[in-house]
Amino acid sequence: MNDREDFDPILMFFITFFFGGFGVHHFLRRHYGLGVLYFFTFGLMGIGWFIDTIRAFIAMFKTSDEPRRDGRRCRQCGRRIEPSRNSTLCAHCEEKMEQEYLQISKHFTRVIDEVEKGQPHLEGYLRRFDILNKDVEQM
Known part of the structure; x- marks a missing residue:
């Protein structure tokens, strides 16, 4: 799953800002390892939380018409589909x-x-x- 997929960037900024020290934004994105690490180290002693907050702030201002780097995803399993394929499945x-x-x-x-x-x-x-x-x- 793409990091920004299915999440409103403004909502993710506020979640990261207020709860990022506990790794909540990583749990939402299904990055459980980072979420646990952030939870026990309070956002890598605040440094990781600060960087993620800045990244979330910048993501709020990116326009949605920018091309996505990851391309299309398979409707069945979520894997990336090669650009040359005309199918919705991998x-x-x-x-x-x-x-x-x-x-x-x-x-x-x-x-x-x-x-x-x-x-x-x-x-x-x-x-x-x-x-x-x-x-x-x-x-």
């Missing part, structure tokens, strides 16, 4: 999704075979799969 999650889709399609191929062999109770199940399959193909 390569790892996309491959995982394709494998799951193949397993599901193999399963339903067996169901189709069973329906063709004369098991009519599976026809409703097959109709629902057909609708689901069309939705997945449109994605």
